[in-house]
Amino acid sequence: MKTMRYISLILIACCASLSFGQTWTWQANEFYKAQNFEQAKNAIDSAIGTSERYDSQTWQLRGLIYRNLDKPNHLFNSEIAIESFVRAKKVDSTNVYTTKINEYIKNTLIKNYYNISVKLLLEEKDFEKSEEYYSIYKKHYLALLDPMYSFKTSDVDYYNTVAVQYITKVDFAEPSKKGALREKAILNCSKVLAIDSLDYKANFNMGIIYYNLGADYIMIADPEITVEELMMNQKRAEDSFLKALPLLNNADRIQPGTMEVYEGLMGCYYGLNNDELYLKYQILVDKHYLPTYLETLKNQPKNIENIKTLIRIYTYTLVNEEEANRLRTVMNELQNE
Amino acid sequence: MKRVFYIFIVLIAFIGLNSSTVKTTQMPDTRAVVKALYIYTFATLVEWPEQKRSGDFVIGVFGEKTSVYEELIKKYSGKAIGSQKIVIQNYRNKEAIQNCHILYITEVNSHYVPALATQMAPKNTLLVSEKVGSLTKGAIVNFVLEGNQQKYEINKTNAKTHKLVIADKLTDLAVNVIK
Structure with missing residues (x-):
């Protein structure tokens, strides 16, 4: 029991x-x-x-x-x-x-x-x-x-984003670190292009990276530069602009009529002193932005930078001598105020 | 009988990457910067007569206030060449030009080169122009393009007329020298 x-x-x-x-x-x-x-x-x-x-x-x-x-x-x-x-x-x-x-x-x-x-x-x-x-x-x-x-789509998105992040970091980096960051950005664009050579973002981003690199050789040069260094910097800038061109032209073929590509091409040809092609793209860009500049003129009639831009446009690209002269007079009056 | 745990599968979403393109900033005027830098190097590689080696070192821009003028102001205003303080001036008409060490004549004003050469020779001014053919009209240094790059040419005879001595280094790197 x-x-x-x-x-x-x-x-x-x-x-x-x-x-x-x-x-x-x-x-x-x-x-x-x-x-x-x-x-x-x-x-x-x-x-x-x-x-x-x-x-x-x-x-x-x-x-x-x-x-x-x-x-x-x-x-x-x-x-x-x-x-x-x-x-x-x-x-x-x-x-x-x-x-x-x-x-x-x-x-x-x-x-x-x-x-x-x-x-x-x-x-x-x-x-x-x-x-x-x-x-x-x-x-x-x-x-x-x-x-x-297949990680193709994911890789393209990921490496494009990494490239943009590196480039964003360049803007805030010390001059001595900019080069390494740009190289990393270029490396990531290259990874995308190895997967898909017709990817618009990778072509455009890499083109702009080279363009910015070229512009930096000039824009952040030591003001007390020697003549030899200046010539060397110009050569480096030229090499970078020439590297940017095929990439930006690819981007233009992949996504025709994109303003950011025209601006990049315009900058490269300007830096390369190629007036014919520079003007071709400057005209396209100016046509696109002219309404904005005119709107700014209407709302901010004393904005000297905007007036200068309009004078440039009416003098060199979308020529209108009468309007250019009128704006010159306006600008002179503003500068004498 | 096996017990079953009620663990729900929660669908976890991918965080979006939103890969964008690099922002294009406003196009920098690389040509104006190159010219401003060249003008500074000219200042360091030209010897002025004794009477011009004291007081301010004046760099003048003849014509509208172009980007080159703005770059000169930005980079060199208040700095020095040796013991001389750099002063950047803008002249809209040739009568206004008093005394300057370097006078940069913009392309649209290049037709003034002969008159300015005559006017500025006694003042030992280095005339810098940017139009083909200007060296034969009185300019001492003229900006020219070689391939994709900005270069310069020199007229040493005009330099002698203005009593200026151009360093060999500057002459050696010029694309064309008229002796």
């Missing part, structure tokens, strides 16, 4: 345990749902030390918990999350969870690698770390989800 009572008690205890799910995995899941990821981690790590490790769901949960952990190291935890999902697949001998686990992996790759890579790039401006995350994202995607997946 006593023995029967013990057996009954043990059975009740077991049933209670099962019904309340007081396994390590169950506890981990409770912590996970409460978003207490540190406690969840401790519980799930205990679970894999028991027979619960033969349950795919334990590994799935471990993956979900680890992908939410930041300490000690986000990348390290993400790698454990991915390993856990892989393990969950292995344990799932009947493949009941394959689709679900693949979704977990995909979401983890997006959340913990791709999106982090974009944040590092756009918000924290840590370009090298961003590239590290992006490359791990691709490596895992190919290894775990689809070995035939």
Whole structure:
């Protein structure tokens, strides 16, 4: 009778345990749902030390918990999350969870690698770390989800953005660091062009990078330059403008009639002292912006810079001598005020 | 029976990259800067007579206030050539020109070169022009294009008339020298 009572008690205890799910995995899941990821981690790590490790769901949960952990190291935890999902697949001998686990992996790759890579790039401006995350994202995607997946579109978008970020950094960098940043920007444009030589943004961006480099050789030259250095700088500027031209011409072929390309070509030909082609593009640009300048003249009649621009336009590109002379008179009066 | 954890798959979206193009800034006037820099190098490589080696070093621009004038003001106003403070002047008519070390004559005013050469010779002014043929009309240095680059040519005879000594380095790098 006593023995029967013990057996009954043990059975009740077991049933209670099962019904309340007081396994390590169950506890981990409770912590996970409460978003207490540190406690969840401790519980799930205990679970894999028991027979619960033969349950795919334990590994799935471990993956979900680890992908939410930041300490000690986000990348390290993400790698454990991915390993856990892989393990969950292995344990799932009947493949009941394959689709679900693949979704977990995909979401983890997006959340913990791709999106982090974009944040590092756009918000924290840590370009090298961003590239590290992006490359791990691709490596895992190919290894775990689809070995035939094409990253062409993603790569084009990513490397174009990296190039723009490097160039944006050039504007605020010390002169001694500008060169290295430009090289990185060019490298990223080249990566895009290797994938798709007809990508408008890469052609345009790389063209503008070379144009800006050429202009900088002149614009930020030491005022106390020697005549030899000046000639050397002109040669370097010429080389850069000549590198920019084919890229900007490509951009013009890919997306004809784009004003930003005309402005780039105009700048290059101006720097190369090629008046015929410079004027061709200056006329196109002036035709486009003339209504804006006239609107400014109407609203800000004393804006001398705007008047100067209009005088230039009416004198050299969209010639209107009468209007040019009238504006000269206006400008002289303003300068004498 | 296996217990099932109710873990929902939350769809996680890609954060957009929004890759844009590099912004084109307003086109810098590279030609004006090159000319301003050349004018400064001329100032360092020409020797003026004794009486012009004291007081301000005046660089004049004859014609409208062009970009070259603005660049000269921006880069050199208040600086010095040796012990002489650089002063940049703009002259709208030739009667206004009193005394300057270098006079840059804009292309649209190049027809004034012969008259200015006569007027400025006694004042030892280095006449710098930018029109083909100006060296034979009295200019001492004339800006010319060689290929895609801005260069210059020199008339040493005109320099002697103005009692100016041009350094060999400046002569050696000129695309054309009239002796």
